[in-house]
Amino acid sequence: MHEIKEHIPHCYTWLANGNKALFKRYVAGYVERNVPGYKLLMIEDKGTVAVCIKK
Numbered sequence: 839m840h841e842i843k844e845h846i847p848h849c850y851t852w853l854a855n856g857n858k859a860l861f862k863r864y865v866a867g868y869v870e871r872n873v874p875g876y877k878l879l880m881i882e883d884k885g886t887v888a889v890c891i892k893k
């Protein structure tokens with residue numbers, strides 16, 4: 839599997855307002871829209887980097 843790291847815009851943290859489940863859904867949607875063919879694997883570096891794998 840091919841793995842990439844994508845920077846998460848800080849506004850997603852602000853929009854989620856501390857709700858971790860909502861933040862993860864925001865990031866998953868961001869990855870689907872902006873990194874075609876990849877899906878979210880995990881979030882690292884205190885919510886600033888999304889690790890994505892090829893579908």
